[in-house]
Amino acid sequence: MEGFLGVRKGSWTEEEDNLLRKCVQKFGEGRWHQVPLRAGLNRCRKSCRLRWLNYLKPSIKRGQFTADEVDLIIRLHKLLGNRWSLIAGRLPGRTANDVKNYWNSHINRKVVSCKEEVKGKAKQITKIHVIRPRPLTFKKNVSWSINPSPKMVNIDVHQFGDNRPNHSVPSPPSLEDEILGWEDLLNGKEVEGNISSIIVAEEQGPMATIMAEEYTPGTKMGNHFFDGTYASSSDFPLDVDLWNF
DNA sequence: AATTTCTACAACCGCATGTCA
DNA sequence: CTGACATGCGGTTGTAGAAAT
Numbered sequence A: 001m002e003g004f005l006g007v008r009k010g011s012w013t014e015e016e017d018n019l020l021r022k023c024v025q026k027f028g029e030g031r032w033h034q035v036p037l038r039a040g041l042n043r044c045r046k047s048c049r050l051r052w053l054n055y056l057k058p059s060i061k062r063g064q065f066t067a068d069e070v071d072l073i074i075r076l077h078k079l080l081g082n083r084w085s086l087i088a089g090r091l092p093g094r095t096a097n098d099v100k101n102y103w104n105s106h107i108n109r110k111v112v113s114c115k116e117e118v119k120g121k122a123k124q125i126t127k128i129h130v131i132r133p134r135p136l137t138f139k140k141n142v143s144w145s146i147n148p149s150p151k152m153v154n155i156d157v158h159q160f161g162d163n164r165p166n167h168s169v170p171s172p173p174s175l176e177d178e179i180l181g182w183e184d185l186l187n188g189k190e191v192e193g194n195i196s197s198i199i200v201a202e203e204q205g206p207m208a209t210i211m212a213e214e215y216t217p218g219t220k221m222g223n224h225f226f227d228g229t230y231a232s233s234s235d236f237p238l239d240v241d242l243w244n245f
Numbered sequence B: 001a002a003t004t005t006c007t008a009c010a011a012c013c014g015c016a017t018g019t020c021a
Numbered sequence C: 001c002t003g004a005c006a007t008g009c010g011g012t013t014g015t016a017g018a019a020a021t
Helices: A014-027 A034-038 A043-055 A067-080 A084-088 A095-127 A159-163 A175-186 A193-200 A204-212
Strands: A150-155 A219-221 A224-226
Touching: A014 A043, A034 A043, A034 A095, A067 A084, A067 A095, A084 A175, A150 A175
Parallel strands: none
Antiparallel strands: A150 A224, A219 A224
């Protein structure tokens, strides 16, 4: 299996793995453009990097995800959306690819089936109006976007009539706003409108809770809107107690 | 036993971002 | 400031093995 210019593609052989392992052990991680040459591999740098990061790296934990890990993934996904590398960063030994694959093949499927269940049940009980916050992304030239703290945008909850936060003019969050937002989050506070859906969903297990809240990257906390966007992993507040999220 | 369908996961691809000359 | 290059990320595809028919 050889691609353009004779670069090998497809599954890695034991021999290739050994060459790559030895190369990284000798020269260290990084400088991936030099790895194929140094290791004597007929692979592209991307392929080498991916193989190391997702498979060969000694710190990688293999095997089934534990219940705790799954729970954490669900919570982090609720908070961050499809930011797999950030999520994986909170799960020692797990790679972004692992988490993404697990999400797509396990959790996402359950979510979809649960969603249908909840839909059916909701019809019998009462119509639930779920407010769906939307993720916000701001242009790089918005001055306060360089602030390394989580981005919060004040939202007038009364303007949620059309289910869309009015955020046409993003304003920089004050420190107090940010603190309040996180406190709300940690205290499990939800704005009215979401509460009913959560109560109904709670009766159907944690997965249903997730379902009722809808999987959107944006999460509203109190009267704050958290857009789930961080510039890098270092922007993610590590001291957040996700277990209370 | 043979074939088809499903599942899990490895790998690829394209794009965004960062770095440096 | 800008362009070239390296790196990293997320979405998607490919494929081997398991399960179902």
